[in-house]
Amino acid sequence: MSQTAAYPVDPRIHVDADHLLKLGPKSRAISLLPRQPARSILNGRHASRLRGRGLNFEELRNYLPGDDIRTIDWKVTARTGEPHVRVYTEERDRPALLLVDQRVSMFFGTQVYMKSVIAAEAAAIAAHRVLGQGDRVGGIVFGDSDVAEHRPQRRPAALTRFLSSVGALNSNLRATLRDEPTVALNDVLKQAARIAHTNTLVCVFSDFNGLNEVSEKLLSRLSALNDLILFNISDPSSRELAPNLRLTVSDGDRQIELDSSDPDLSHRIRTALEDRLVQLQSWSRRYGFPVVPLTTAEPTLDQLLKLFGHPGGPR
Template sequence: MDRAARTRTGLMPPPKPGVDDPRVHVSLASLRALEYRARQITFTSKQQAHSALNGRHGSRIRGRGLDFLELRDYLPSDDVRAIDWKVTARTGKPHVRVFTEERDRPTLIVVDQRMSMFFGSVLNMKSVTAAEAAAITAFRVLDQGDRVGGIIFGDTRIAELRPRRNRAALDQFLIALSRANQDLHAQATTSSPLAFNDVLRAVQRIAKRDHLVIILSDFAEVDDTTRVLMSGLTRRNDVVLGLVTDPTARALPDSTQFTASDGALQAELDLTDAPTRDALLRYSADRLKAIHNWQLEMRLSILPLTTAQDTLPQIQHLMGTR
């Protein structure tokens, strides 16, 4: 399938009518219902003291850029760091440079809706947690007056929505998100999933600089190329990783048969076998450790999200909201 055919403003045909389990699939109505329950959350640079984005962990949201407004005489209440020393030396009087914050900053919300996300052992599917977090973020960004867009990707298709500041753009994002989520089901046609690194390249084309990029995924497929692409994004943008995990990433059931698949092949795993359990847990731990290392290395932010809890309370807790 060529790239033009895979890149659309809507991923799928409209979802089939019917009642579905909200822990397995989201609907357009359920996503819209999150708007009024999330008003206290903010993704601006001014974070609450207990927010995971306030810079206490080596990462921070830099906020909007600054536009030069004027040069004026220094006043006793001014910050000495704003003094323009060249003008001060030339005139013999202290002068300060005054800046205003840019009116808005575009936000790009990247949402993983591949089959690897269609898993959950306690409450929600990872795909549901990611979709709900994306909707909550989109509502808050637009409410703050910023432009919002997104990239929503499944196994074979990717929807690219460039950031815009209007309600129609947000609705288009929610429609594409709900369609992508509804397309996930156990009888889905097997195929090689869309490479995560290709998605990051699409992000780079849109978020060239000064964007807030929020990526919601389980990051099941990361390698050295992923690290390089992510590093390039963080040099020119603020990047937040919504790391979606299931409790089985840290603790496997005591005794069960488990079927694993890469979309083309599948294998039966015996979790009662100690070496098999250890190998799976070690692989998961190494992957999560590598992603968390990016936080200090690249100064990006990580918001850990679990399928074992409702999405909104988790985000409120991470953002320091009571």
């Protein structure tokens, strides 16, 4: 009997490509578009900052009754003596780039799920939704020593390859330290900027371990040219650490395992996690991109439905 058959995979701890592919039908109730349901987290102050599809100039023609006067080209009208309007069509292509953190710091959870599982499932649901609405989807999946880049494509086979990368890195996660240097979050953000030139939906699924002042510059640059959404994945223990927990933390270059049974160390860990959230929220207000909270205490789909779902959508 194979090891897999003897010990079935617990989807709260690890997920594979097959599991992620089966999330497709559930994605139809989710919307990541700028025009959001009234109860969506993106409805409100962030809505105007999400561009959605752009407009391409199509033609210049004579004004017709019913045309929006805001489309009148006054220079051409003055030159010809007849009112002319500029006609635009909506861009058909709006690619999405999904950054999925599968580093060892994500292999943690004190409630129901690992942070790495929440990130993998949320990214998979988003990927299915983007492809389902006819747009290109790709991503960057990164672990402690591996980075898999998938350029946005509009093909189911490309989606399968992307989700296979997510599943592979997720399945390899173990609660052990790595000898190799950890992949820095900032390096992945730089890589994303080289792919997402303009008008791309960029979603980052991470606990943002290793966030620093360089991250602010990279995130502001991404949000200036694209639609940026940060999915901040946390565990309830960040508010009150349970005793005898072992946490892996990183400063972006080095990582170390810490024991929360030390009261002073526990306080410093909790403060550092709180400071990270405050920093993200500050940048969110400054640059206008949303920070979406996801927790290990609830199923991924249930959380996304609360945040982005359409009433009565399929579950």
